[in-house]
Amino acid sequence: MKKKILAGALAIITSLSLAACGSSSSSEESHDYVVGVASDQQKEIWEYVGDQVKKEGITIDVKLFSGYTEENPALVDGSLDLNSFQHVAFLNNFNKENNADLVPIGYTLISPFGLYSDKIKDYKDLKDGDTVAIPNDVTNGGRALQLLDAIGVIKLKSDAPDSPTTKDIASYVKKITIKELQADQIAAALPDVTAATINTNYVTDQLHTTPKDSAIYIDTDHIDKVNEIYRNVIAVRKEDKDKADFKKIVKAYQSDAVAKLIEKTNDIPAW
Known part of the structure; x- marks a missing residue:
């Protein structure tokens, strides 16, 4: 009888020890x-x-x-x-x-990158003398330039890098002025320019709208023209x-x- 009691006590102790180990392991993880x-x-x-x-x-x-x-x-x-x-x-x-x-x-994710304007309804209405704002960092700015190339406003050099800069513009199809601004300031500057390329998070957070509802051109609608690095x-x-x-x-x-x-x-x- 004593042996049975001892065995039962050992089993309980072992069980408690294992439970404690399990608790410690869970905590460590x-x-x-x-x-x-x-x-x-x-x-x-x-x-x-x-x-x-x-x-x-x-x-x-x-x-x-x-x-x-x-x-x-x-x-x-x-x-x-x-x-x-x-x-x-x-x-x-x-x-x-x-x-x-x-x-x-x-x-x-891939975030849409759009062209927005308070002054024109169609990107085809951009003309000589207009001002377009783009981000001033090389990566988002490069994507903006690729967008402007895709809609026929500028022509990038054939050997332009994946993230081009204004130095990689071969010609201005439409003689616009490109204004480079910090990405998070462009939405606020929209009334002061003809059009602007704006990152989607600023469109939703600052303009309280969406690319689908407000952009006059969205690059991901033409996904074949969007580099995979984006x-x-x-x-x-x-x-x-x-x-x-x-x-x-x-x-x-x-x-x-x-x-x-x-x-x-x-x-x-x-x-």
Whole structure:
């Protein structure tokens, strides 16, 4: 009888020990991460992703930035663990200019890039003497120039790089003036120019409209003319690119449910 009681006690102790080990393991696997985004829509999407990975023991804190200049430095210095706001071209240019080694770990979306105007109803109405505002950073500015080339306003050189600058313009089909402004200031400057190319997050956040409702030309309506380097990505520091938690986060992002959320923001899933 004593042997049975002893055996039962040992079984209970063993069971409790295993439970304690399981609890410790679960705690060790729980990680908190901060992701930086640049629009209210992306904040909403990432909060949804955060809800999905909670069961994996992963917590995501979403930090909203107002422009494009802070997210990568914050990732480099460790203030962020991931960011999700930029396309490949922007990331490559940042790395080049800052001797950084941020890397993409998964595609997110392709954001429409549109031409907007308070003064004309059709891009074909652009004429000599008009002013068109474009972003002053080389990547978004390059996409803007490719848009103007696609609609026959300028002609880029045949050997223009993937992210051209105004130096790569071979000729002005229409003698417009190109005004380069910081990306987050262009929406506010729209009344002062004939037309402007504006990033979609600023269209939705600052103009409170959508490309479909307001743009006079949208480049993703002609997707064959949009370079693949404009697919947006989730970026991390190089040393973290194989982190198991991040693979789970990418998987949670690249889901049918998130694709539907992306389409609601007028963007296109890119995976």
